[in-house]
Amino acid sequence: MSGRYVKASQRCLSLLDQCRTMSQIKQIQSHLIVSATLSDPFAAGKIISFFAVSSNADVSHVYKLFLSLQHRTTFIWNTMIRVFVDKNENATALSLYKNMLQSGFLPNNYTFSFVLRACTENSSLGLASHAQVIKLGWESYDFVLNGLIHLYANWSSMEAARKLFDVSTDRDVITWTALINGYVKSGHAELARELFDQMPERNAVSWSAMITGYVHMGMFRQALELFNDMQLSGLHPNHAGMVGALCACASLGSLDHGRWIHTYMDRNGIELDRVLGTALVDMYAKCGCIEIACSVFEKMPDKDVFAFTSLISGLANHGRSADAIQLFARMQSEEVIPNEVTFISVLNACSRMGMVDEGLRIFNCMSVVYGIEPGVQHYGCLVDLLGRAGLLEEAKRLVREMPMEPDSYVLGALLNSCRVHGDVELGKEMVESLVERGLDHDGVHVLLSNMYASSNRWDRVVKVREEMGAKKFRKEPGCSLIEIGGRVSEFVAGDMSYLLVEEVMLVSLGIDNHLKFLLLDDGNSNSNIC
DNA sequence: AGGTGTGCCT
Numbered sequence: 001m002s003g004r005y006v007k008a009s010q011r012c013l014s015l016l017d018q019c020r021t022m023s024q025i026k027q028i029q030s031h032l033i034v035s036a037t038l039s040d041p042f043a044a045g046k047i048i049s050f051f052a053v054s055s056n057a058d059v060s061h062v063y064k065l066f067l068s069l070q071h072r073t074t075f076i077w078n079t080m081i082r083v084f085v086d087k088n089e090n091a092t093a094l095s096l097y098k099n100m101l102q103s104g105f106l107p108n109n110y111t112f113s114f115v116l117r118a119c120t121e122n123s124s125l126g127l128a129s130h131a132q133v134i135k136l137g138w139e140s141y142d143f144v145l146n147g148l149i150h151l152y153a154n155w156s157s158m159e160a161a162r163k164l165f166d167v168s169t170d171r172d173v174i175t176w177t178a179l180i181n182g183y184v185k186s187g188h189a190e191l192a193r194e195l196f197d198q199m200p201e202r203n204a205v206s207w208s209a210m211i212t213g214y215v216h217m218g219m220f221r222q223a224l225e226l227f228n229d230m231q232l233s234g235l236h237p238n239h240a241g242m243v244g245a246l247c248a249c250a251s252l253g254s255l256d257h258g259r260w261i262h263t264y265m266d267r268n269g270i271e272l273d274r275v276l277g278t279a280l281v282d283m284y285a286k287c288g289c290i291e292i293a294c295s296v297f298e299k300m301p302d303k304d305v306f307a308f309t310s311l312i313s314g315l316a317n318h319g320r321s322a323d324a325i326q327l328f329a330r331m332q333s334e335e336v337i338p339n340e341v342t343f344i345s346v347l348n349a350c351s352r353m354g355m356v357d358e359g360l361r362i363f364n365c366m367s368v369v370y371g372i373e374p375g376v377q378h379y380g381c382l383v384d385l386l387g388r389a390g391l392l393e394e395a396k397r398l399v400r401e402m403p404m405e406p407d408s409y410v411l412g413a414l415l416n417s418c419r420v421h422g423d424v425e426l427g428k429e430m431v432e433s434l435v436e437r438g439l440d441h442d443g444v445h446v447l448l449s450n451m452y453a454s455s456n457r458w459d460r461v462v463k464v465r466e467e468m469g470a471k472k473f474r475k476e477p478g479c480s481l482i483e484i485g486g487r488v489s490e491f492v493a494g495d496m497s498y499l500l501v502e503e504v505m506l507v508s509l510g511i512d513n514h515l516k517f518l519l520l521d522d523g524n525s526n527s528n529i530c
Numbered sequence: 531a532g533g534t535g536t537g538c539c540t
Contacts, residue, residue, distance in 0.1 A: 075534065079533090147537095175537085178537050181538075203537095208539075209537065247540075307540085309540090
């Protein structure tokens with residue numbers, strides 16, 4: 001390389017350090033091409049790594065640049081693989097790795113930290129990579145070993161993960177956290193917690209791993225307790241920890257805790273990004289504060305499909321179907337692409353409001369406009385929509401003609417509409433076919449029994465209950481959580497042990513009477529509330 | 531001569 005190139009290269013690289021936008025980088029890059037500086041692998045590597053760290057990297061652009069290079073280094077290969085892994089294009093990353101080997105480059109410890117991440121969904125390639133790691137002698141290198149433990153833990157292959165953990169002589173907080181995460185994924189709450197208590201050093205990431213671990217395992221109280229312990233230990237909650245805690249608040253109905261986190265965010269100037277914003281919207285909606293959920297949503301600068309879907313389903317759950325449908329329209333006008341979960345929420349909203357035509361239209365646009373093939377859950381919503389509206393024949397036809405086997409929830413929706421509209425015979429027929437095919441979860445039997453009850457056939461009710469007892473079905477008791485004065489109380493159907501039981505019963509009787517009065521007043525009887 | 535990475539997030 002001549003002195004002239006080196007000088008040009010140095011000038012450009014110092015300019016690069018000040019670059020902030022993609023167009024600035026592209027300008028420098030074209031300058032480098034003109035001055036032939038890109039034939040300097042160091043300069044080229046610097047450019048590519050700039051793309052690698054920028055979050056809005058244009059992958060196809062940087063890949064073209066990579067392909068145009070005459071001379072590549074291990075660093076350049078590593079960085080290019082990293083770009084694809086960061087963009088979740090794992091297959092491309094791995095085929096690039098293969099090309100790297102074919103071009104005669106040896107992977108180093110850095111290569112493996114990217115390659116192992118690319119293997120999280122593909123265990124056979126992961127095993128092959130592990131073999132390579134061993135062959136090249138990187139297995140006991142801390143970063144690589146941590147990557148391997150994470151890999152096995154991620155597949156819930158806890159024996160292998162544990163073995164690697166046990167042989168590790170150089171465990172750090174990441175090694176421990178990776179293993180804890182594996183026990184969480186495989187549902188071993190106690191083992192995970194034991195490790196968490198044992199680990200010599202904890203940071204915000206390990207705390208939030210355990211907190212979100214509890215959330216994933218449905219242990220919401222433990223999650224919130226740990227979130228409190230974290231602050232008592234003097235650590236500030238990080239982004240993921242707050243998201244996990246908010247999720248626990250949403251499930252527990254713990255509005256006070258959720259509000260506390262919101263206030264904490266405001267006071268500390270924590271940005272309302274997509275993930276945290278959605279977690280807040282979800283928490284407020286599930287804790288009954290749909291208005292606050294709406295206002296948080298409006299404050300989010302960057303609303304993605306998850307944010308919209310959260311609020312749509314929140315509105316639907318609050319009986320505000322019209323607002324839910326309107327939000328869905330707004331989502332489309334803002335060019336946010338709905339996903340399959342969005343459609344479940346929207347169809348639910350239609351179903352509750354009896355909007356049959358709108359529901360059918362939306363169901364059709366799912367595949368026609370968005371290329372999302374309706375799944376069994378969407379058919380379930382549609383059956384529910386038709387059934388609730390009293391269109392039993394159409395609902396039955398849909399169940400017959402749907403392209404996949406109806407699951408117990410689809411049939412449950414049909415059964416429910418049989419009950420509501422008094423078609424006891426069809427209901428009975430359906431339950432028999434469900435039993436035959438082994439799709440009779442406890443809810444199906446409860447529906448059948450309720451159906452007989454509402455047509456006053458008490459002998460049949462007793463019979464179904466007896467059958468359930470014989471089959472050892474036990475319906476999970478209905479349960480709801482409510483927070484009063486900072487304390488979460490749990491109400492389980494059939495449980496009379498809580499304080500103030502009499503007052504609660506009186507209030508609920510009052511509500512019942514009020515509803516009955518409304519129904520009688522309304523004249524068209526029992527079609528909607530049951 | 532000079533730069534890369536691992537664990538938690540709706």
